[in-house]
Amino acid sequence: MLRVTQGSSSDSAEDASGDLNTPSRVSSLRVERTLRLLAGFGALRRDQLESFLLTDATLTSGSRRVVTHRTLGELRERGLIQEVALPGRPSRASRGYALTEAGHRLYAARDAAYPRRRIRPAPSVVLLDHAAALAEIAIAFRDAALAARDIALLWECDWEAVARIGSTAAIPDAFVTLERGGWLARAFVEADRSTEWYSAFGNKVRRYVELYRADEWRAALATWPLVLTVTTSDAHARSLARVAERVARAEGGTRIARAFRCTSLDE
Known part of the structure; x- marks a missing residue:
């Protein structure tokens, strides 16, 4: 994309x-x-x-x-x-x-x-509100990579991510790959507009844990990516981070819980 x-x-x-x-x-x-x-x-x-x-x-x-x-x-x-x-x-x-x-x-x-x-x-x-927010996240990633000049970036949309990992257990909003000097980082990206209940966000975390346990992703990815949620404010990001930590640790253990990160474009 x-x-x-x-x-x-x-x-x-x-x-x-x-x-x-x-x-x-x-x-x-x-x-x-x-x-x-x-x-x-x-x-x-x-x-x-x-x-x-x-x-x-x-x-x-x-x-x-x-x-x-x-x-x-x-x-x-x-x-x-x-x-x-x-x-x-x-x-x-x-x-x-x-x-x-x-x-x-x-x-x-x-x-x-x-x-x-x-x-x-x-x-x-x-969908319109979510689409505009996701585009802002993509532009922020793109601009940061261009400014650095030594970062390669690939942004894939939701269906491209599904095709890559071979599973629909969790469908991310996007999948981003960053490469710099031989160092590689990947992340599933979620755009959060602070409009859904914490219980709905918790269910989303559970789907990622289900995907992690299913192992289909291992054929395409050497290591499990981060799960990065970008929301509307730092305060809401901290609240989501607490939900992700609690749910992921309970459902999948410490290793998968460490993969969840929450932030805002203000950070």
Whole structure:
């Protein structure tokens, strides 16, 4: 989904699988990447999409907005994306974009791993809020890797993570791999909007313990990754950390309990 190579000043998308058949007024690769980003995150604000598409472009802010709007306009004309209202954001400038049912079906035809459950006319309000939060986490990881210049980063979306580990016992929001000087770190990523009960979060922790015990992941991963939950505040992160510690230790023991980390983008 997202990749940063060591020494790079920009992120990159995986190679597109071919151009869309309809003639385009904008870069076909940019159109392809927009479809993939919206499929991967579920929805994006315009500024988030601009950040992903034009990381290293030597353009003014005005030109970047024009390029992004042209790309979005191209896809809207084809009936592949729709404009959606993000929760708590009355400003039109803060509206987001998501795939239409036709857009989902087109992407699913090009990616056999794409889950059919994603194919729906419009995303829910909860999904939209969660998608925007997950994108912010991805951008934070991407920006940190670019700033360091010696970190390679691979960000995989939920269905890519499932395909990698070979199990649906726990379905993470994303899976991130960081490499620096031969040192490798991996983490399942969860975006938490402080909207679910602690009991629901505890059940999520139990599913990760179930995945850990099932052992399917060992064929793809040499060691168990961290389970990183990124939430809305440091205080809520500490509360979630206490829940994760208690549940994971009770269900799976000390070793798996140590893998759970909770933080916020403020830290």
